[in-house]
Amino acid sequence: MAQLLSDAQIQENLQQLSGWTQTGNKIQQTFKFKDFVTAIDFVNRLVEPAEAAGHHPDLEISYNKVIVSMTSHDAGGLTERDFEMAKKISQLA
Numbered sequence: 115m116a117q118l119l120s121d122a123q124i125q126e127n128l129q130q131l132s133g134w135t136q137t138g139n140k141i142q143q144t145f146k147f148k149d150f151v152t153a154i155d156f157v158n159r160l161v162e163p164a165e166a167a168g169h170h171p172d173l174e175i176s177y178n179k180v181i182v183s184m185t186s187h188d189a190g191g192l193t194e195r196d197f198e199m200a201k202k203i204s205q206l207a
Contacts, residue, residue: 116186116188116189116193116194116195117189117193117194118186118189118190118191118192118193119191119192119193119194124136124141124192127194127197128141130197130201131143131197131200131201131204132204133204134200134204136192137183139185139190139191139192140172140183140184140185140192141183141184141185141192141196141197141200142181142182142183142184143181143182143200143203143204144179144180144181144182145179145180145181145182145207146178146179147178147179147180148178149177149178150177150178152178153175153177153178153179153180154175156180156206156207157173157175157180159206160173160182160203160206163199163202163203163206164199167195167198167199167202169184169186169195169196169198169199171183171184171199171203172184172185182200182203184196184197184199184200184203
C-alpha cells in the first residue's frame with residue numbers, strides 16, 4: 115500500500131500542478147471543453163493511462179465540464195500515485 119503524504123508534501127506537490135486543488139483527502143480539477151463530445155473524448159483518453167497505472171480517477175461529467183478527483187482509496191488519502199496520475203491527466207487535457 116502507498117504511503118500517505120504529509121500536509122507539507124501535499125502542498126509541495128500541488129505547487130507543481132496547475133489548476134489542481136485539494137478538497138479534503140482528494141485533489142481535483144475541473145476541465146472545460148467546447149462541447150459534450152470533446153469532454154467525452156477527454157474522458158476516453160484517460161482510460162489507458164489509468165488502467166496502466168492501476169489508479170483510477172473519480173469523474174463527474176456535465177455537458178462540457180469534467181471534474182476529475184484523485185485519492186488513494188486503499189491508503190485513505192493522498193499519495194504520490196495521485197499526483198503522478200494528475201500530471202498525466204493534465205497532459206491529456
